[in-house]
Amino acid sequence: MITVDSVLGNINNDKKLKEKYDEMTARKVCETIKISRLESQRVRMRKISDKGTDVALTLPPGTRLKHGDVIIITENKMVVVVIESEDVIMIEIRDNIHQDDIVEVPVRVGHTIGNLHRPIRLEGNKIYFPIQADTELEMFKKLFEPINEHLDIKKTTMVFEPEDGTEIHEHS
Secondary structure, three states, rough: EEEEEEEEEEEEOOOOHHHHHHHHHOOEEEEEEEEEEOOHHEEEEEEEEOOOOOEEEEEEOOOOOOOOOOEEEEEOOOEEEEEOEEEEEEEEEOOOOOOOOHHHHHHHHHHHHHHOOOOOOEEEOOEEEOOOOOOOHHHHHHHHHHHHHHEEEEEEEEEOOOOOOOOOOOOO
16 A cells, blocks of 8 residues: 655646656556545545555645646656546526626526535636536526526536635535
């Protein structure tokens, strides 16, 4: 078992680490550990990589693992964290909002999602948040009925990483 007490970097934000990852992947010495988004908040856990490496994580309090985090790197081994995809709802705010509705639409969307204590991810005019059951799609369409003409609401699957500060109060 290898004990890990820190994250060494992330291949998605560190160009040199990404190059090393590509080189080690080509040599077939790159491994992954898969975790759920909820597990990414845990600072202590034990996982087995896709190539059988036994890893014990004992990270500093407050550490949040991210997709692409490198937790082990040696000459012949790199272990990278993979966050599992999950079902989310994507709400896209259309560009057909009349000046009279410019405040109402985003406030209603934010208020509704906030009341259900969902973490969010913002990308342009799209809002993503995790769901626990397919039936939630219909529930949200009903909740947004008064403003549905201004929204596209769909279920999709993605590696969901919440905006900083929006994951604090999620219910499961």
